[in-house]
Amino acid sequence: MAHITELDLPNIDALLADDGDINIGYLHPVGQVAVASDPHNALAMLRRRPDESLADVLLRLDAAVATAIEHGEFTDEINA
Template sequence: MKLKNIEELIDNEGEITIGRIGPVRCGASASDEANCLAMLARRPGESFEALLIRLDSAIEDAIEHDIFADEINP
């Protein structure tokens, strides 16, 4: 599994968080120095690997297309 966007984000002083996020029992978030790029809720039956793949894709959408995913906040 190659997660190039997660790796690049971390290499450039960004961060990811995996675990409880507010009311969501398991989620993943990614941010750089200025923006929250993505906040994803783990879907029922979704594997941990699938969550990381979605996070990697969401980071790319945020950086390349200014599309910021937020599945945590209504």
């Protein structure tokens, strides 16, 4: 399990530097979610898994942002 202070999130960092955003919170009735968007698209929408730490969901979000940017494959665990 990773700790927040130890995280390296280069893809989220680049997204934020390029006017993107991330949101983490509770979405009824889905539960806890983490969403990353650029100014035009939602790149990744993740459900936080049971017993998944915040650091771990952020690492998954960072990887999903990389997949969206590099391969054009968007991750949607909310509407699936």
